[in-house]
Amino acid sequence: MQNNNPLARFARGNLVLQIVVGIILGALLATIAPTAALKVSILGSLFVGGLKAVAPVLVFVLVISSIANQKKNQQIHMRPIIVLYLIGTLAASLVAVAFSFAFPTTLTLVTGAEGATPPQGITEVLHTLVFKIVDNPIHAIIDANYIGILAWAIGLGIALRHGSIPTKHVLEDVSHGVSQLVRFIIRLAPFGIFGLVSKTFATTGFESIIGYAHLLFVLLGSMIIIALVINPIMVYVKTKANPFPLVFQCLRESGVTAFFTRSSAANIPVNMELCDKLKLDEDTYSVSIPLGATINMAGAAITITVLTLAAVHTLGIDVDFMTAILLSVIAAVSACGASGVAGGSLLLIPLACGLFGISNDIAMQVVAVGFIIGVIQDSAETALNSSTDVIFTAAACIAEQNKEQEDA
Template sequence: MTKQQHPLVRLLNSTSLVSQILVGLILGVLLALLSPETAKSVGLLGSLFVGGLKAVAPVLVFVLVMAAVVGHKQGQKTNMKPILLLYLLGTFSAAAVAVAASFLFPTELHLSASSAELTPPGGITEVLQTLLFNVVTNPVKALIDANYIGILAWAIALGIALRHASASTKAVITDLSHGVTWIVKAVIRCAPLGILGLVASTLAESGFDALLGYAKLLAVLLGCMLFIALVVNPLIVFWKIKRNPYPLVLTCLKESGITAFFTRSSAANIPVNMALCEKLRLPEDTYAVSIPLGATINMAGAAITITVLSLAAVHTLGMSVDLGTAILLSVVATISACGASGVAGGSLLLIPLACSLFGISNDIAMQVVAVGFIIGVLQDSAETALNSSTDVLFTAAACMAEDESLCEAAAREPSQV
């Protein structure tokens, strides 16, 4: 005799995860408004959720990439070259849009904020050196530090080494990947409670009062990110798949972007993105590598942040910028953004590097970094949402360009995916 499910369990199973997350979001806002002290304590749920995602993500990437390489058959396409091209094109386009927006809507800063005791990289060479040293780091340390470049390097190397292993060894690796995937799905099911806690605690502790003084700067930053997400990225995807890109774009923003907005961590959103790739029926051999790689180098949001804040400092100091320097800034922002995850502090700490193009002193540049931390409640959230959702978008676009049957899943209404 089949055991009857509890009504609450039936309700949870019958509603989509995104709908549950939206409910959690609304409840979090109401709780922060009605009882700020309770909202702060509920923040524990958000911390536990993000902690769970961050804990499982490195292991998930390591196991899935290794399993994908071990199971890869000779001649099987992985689509990595077109995906890398899309990552680079998307990041450069974001930097170029940010330059154009900064000239059309120049913003100035009140450079009085105290800078934190932070050490920015000295140049692009240092950023690239950090990335290279991350490749050859100790594998255990890479897993502990969530160094995804190192994790990818070791997973690929071990996968290649084990391709000629016995069938039983390959079966163990496959079973291990299935087990880790099950744990990830269990953690993701907790997203509504996690989002509730994150929203409630953020609004109760920070609010948006501190953001009002930087409304114009935030408008330029968020406007650029929305333009990339809703105009530029769809154009790139249309060029790739030659059909209406918006069902896929909206699906990625809804299923990946919402969660990334509140977790504010591309690494924490890796399991969410992989689950979405599975829903879209993309090849595991491809997304097992492209998603963690995208979380490391596909940084359109970071390129926008670096460019807009750097040019805001330029306008504040009354400096003029010619076209050649603006193009150079786009290139520097693109390269810097790709290395953002390899530098403590992420994209904000790469602002002094971009400011150095204009001869702006490090003292002033670090005040700009401090402004970035003040507006980080919105800036970092939107940046992560754009970065993370684009990882799935470009992976799906590259796969769909090779296999048109995959377009059927993305052609549905986003709520049905």
């Protein structure tokens, strides 16, 4: 007999529908009572804080448990996933180049990002990323350094494969316990999204970004092409099946949450829960999802490319075909290292601008424009990045399952 009290009905309800209701109510509250909306914004802060707090522990424990308890001759399918990540990021920068040339954008440059310090080159970005691998494990968990967390978790997992059966059972029980905690936090998503939407509409609104409508059109148009054209093509090539049910489910159940949390790290627990729902191989997604949050950066590649070419068009600089291709490669490599840079993709724009001889002063004014439109740009970028992690992981796992069935 089912429990019909309100809490039980809420727990059994459709999470996506509940989130949609939270979005609508948050927008209404911000419109009717902005002061009250600011007060309830604490719900959003608590939700994002909870996800960010549990994500490093979840990744660390889940990866150790998965590898330590891995059966002999069982393989994880990381190579095809990494290939998809890299191809997807490069394709995103190429699409952004094409869209930027089809709809050239000029900017009214502003100030406001002078205090930020961008990296001096790709070497510095990759140097920082590589050194995060050998970070102290406790420090890595505290700072949510997922490259370091993965490195230590994989190493400990391999070492503990030779551990005793009771030790492996303890790791498995701890992993299940943390997963249950994650499920509880995710069930609170409607309240968290309600608080986040209330704060966004009450404090920022959209009046300040109307002047950047053309720039946003190019940014969002490029992201939509990747989400609804390029990603489905890549999934179809990999799985030989209709890609749209998977793509739309990932956009709905991962992308929406990522759009409002604006944090790939905070969305890791959501993505792992979705992978479990899709019945993907746990040994695979426990590694590929946190890795994707670090190197699978199609949205970041688009942001770097579009804003750099907007600066180029504003200054009247001619760009030939080969330079545009080189920009795509630089944007893709930079995006993969974005997690090693404080401020993410926006602070990698000066690096790309250097390709065209644009001074750092001008480049930082472009970064300031990025901060102004960030309420939409960063949200859409995170939604694309995070949902694509699940799409490519699922595509690779489904392809391997199909291959195994054919061989059987």
